[in-house]
Amino acid sequence: MSTPARHPRTSSRPLPATALRRRFVAAALAATFTIGVASGCTVSGAIIDLPNSCGPAQNTKSASTDAGAADKPADPGLPAQALTPSGPIQQPTAPGTTTMTSPFGPRWGTAHNGTDFAGPVGTPIYAALDGNVAAAGATGEGPGVGFENWVVIDSVVDNRPVSTVYGHMWPDGIHVKPGQSVKAGDHIADIGNAGGSTGPHLHFEYYEGGKMQGGTAVDPMTKLGGASAPSGQVAGGPSSNIDLVAASKPVDCGKGFGSAGGGDLKPGSVPPEFEEWFRKAGSLCPQISPALLAADTKAESGFRAVVSPAGAKGYTQFMDPTWVVYGKDDDGNGTTSQGDVGDAVMAQGRYFCEIARQVDGWIADGSVTGDPLSLYIASYNAGEFAIKNAGGMPSGGDYTSETQPYVQRVLSFIPEFEQPGARGEFTPSNGGGSDVVDAAREYLGAPYVWGGGGAGGPTGGGFDCSGLTQYAYARATAGKNMLPRTSEEQWTVGTEIPMSEAKPGDLVFGAWESTGPGHVGIYAGDGQMVHAPTTGDVVKQAPVQADMRARRM
Known part of the structure; x- marks a missing residue:
């Protein structure tokens, strides 16, 4: 090779002092x-x-x-x-x-x-x-x-x-x-x-x-529930002041990760042990998707925990100095290891988010030009400062023979893992009940996230039960039918009907308590519903629960 290798995780040569200092200062990502x-x-x-x-x-x-x-x-x-x-x-x-x-x-x-x-x-x-x-x-x-x-x-x-x-x-x-x-x-x-x-x-x-x-x-949400918008700020609608508040009685108060994006991964497209972690890591910042992380892992290791000749380790191929900054015990097994799927993928997500922050800043100040996604991928291979020094996509030597083909390879893999329609691309046909069901089905496989989702789509990488129903109705009716945010509030809308008369698109409510229903789903016909069940589960179609009652919106 005519120029030194610059891959921050695979190069056997020392990283530039400036890059090392930056990465160790950035230990915040592991703090x-x-x-x-x-x-x-x-x-x-x-x-x-x-x-x-x-x-x-x-x-x-x-x-x-x-x-x-x-x-x-x-x-x-x-x-x-x-x-x-x-x-x-x-x-x-x-x-x-x-x-x-x-x-x-x-x-x-x-x-x-x-x-x-x-x-x-x-x-x-x-x-x-x-x-x-x-x-x-x-x-x-x-x-x-x-x-x-x-x-x-x-x-x-x-x-x-x-x-x-x-x-x-x-x-x-x-x-x-x-x-x-x-x-x-x-x-x-x-x-x-x-x-x-x-x-x-x-x-x-x-x-x-x-x-x-x-x-x-x-918990701040116990104080903010029903709180008004800041003085002088106009709310976006009658229920906008509760958009930040999750359903107050979900089946399970689970924990979410990061920002919207976890539902963008095509179900079944990656080995099962990777799916949860790509969804979580791909939700850490809006620039990075689960499909990108899956494509990058395929390019790096083919989903195998390998050690490169240069000493890069694990599924996402980190060199030890960079791993010290970004690696954490994300799977909670007591060790932090490049050979643990959860640890490796979450570190990959954190590093990509830091790359995106750096690159976006350089694009904003005019010191770097080019397609942001391509530059993120190039940075993962060659290091951010290769992009900074080149003012964009680097070329010459290893950059031409290794980095540029690497970028194209990762980009070509992304469609293999990307869920069609998962970014809210569903188009309603008539605004009827079948559209409500179809809008919800677009996110089959997206994770349950406590407080996740709303009229605009998934947040925190997924949905809770009432976030999914609010999204499906908003999407199916082009925003004309805007449900309240929680299951209890949704129960107050429309008209109750016998379960025997339920049709696709009706809401079905269960997990009853003194304050009302703690769970809600969308009736899909034939005794089935589409719902976001509980922490650790995903949006799915399943039989209607025994205690459920139906309501027509």
Whole structure:
């Protein structure tokens, strides 16, 4: 070869120092969201004036060392204000601008203490409650770690201290300062992609007792259900203020992954042990699809855990230094290994998302030109800085003989794994019940995701039960018949009919509780329904459950 190999996972030659530094700084992709909490009642100049709760009001700096730079004292021009009870909570983003992509609870072997709302970089973030800014800026964890940058707002709700936390903004995307008084609906920041983030999103936390005061993180969705849009923001429709909220009584409150995309994989097109992981990894950021990851794995290893002559390992062919950055124990078996399908594919997804972030930025600033997808693939083979240095697709030497054919090979494999119509391409014929069934069937095989889906299609890689039904009706009727978001709310629409009279397109409800149905599906005829059953399962056609009742929309 006339030029050195540049493959960041297969080359036996050292990576350029700049690339190595970048990748190790980017260890955020393997980090967890762990932020220290401080004792006491006041932080960063924010005064909590609550009799019988935290003691006398103070204006002292938090003793927490973990909060680091976020615990900067307020600017002299921003004197701390005593907290007064907040008005009603509002959504932290405007309707239609973000999608709930990862809920509160266990995730990837650690505690996910908030809810993620994915949206483009620069999407406005609004204060959810009235209060004082307790922290704004760097968390002190260092570049690429945790939130990296955040805003913490202390408030009073029901005569108790609470904090709302907003994470992952870029430094220039924070518009408030410690000590500043804010109102619910104030524009406080913009969505970024800093710290331990696989894609641009707002990480939103709600702490009862206060974040810095040793309080308890609670599921934000229990507070945001039914919350109004931020002040001054126009909702997209009568139910838009609940689009961020999952069905409140699903069959199983499972956990989702990333953003829309998991349903794009053609069912049965990959070895069974890979399917779940391609769906999850292909949902981490909007630029990367499960079909791309499957095509790339086929090109790299043919779905075999192999070791290349250069020392690249596993199904997705990582060199050890790069694996240190992107590899995690995603399958939860106690080891992090290139030979574990889940670990390998999730690392592949994280690396591709970081590539996409870099390449998209270069395209935006004009330093790189070309087809983004082709450049992502070329970067996976040759390294991002080969693309940066070339200003686009590199050529000459190994780039011409290895990288360019590699790109074409991966692109040619993608249709083999891509699910036709999985990006919402279904076209209704007459808006009738058969169209509702057909729209739902377009996503057979897409994973169940708690809170997933809505009128626009899958989110978090899939659907929950009422997200699927809302999508199917919206799609079949070209948006004219917009169902509410939850199964209980959908039960209030239309007219109940005997199950014996159900026709394709009617909704069928089950899992009954005192508050109403906890599950909903779409009747498909002959005693069958199309539904998103439960965590670990996929959208499927199955027999109607015994306790179900029918409703015609």
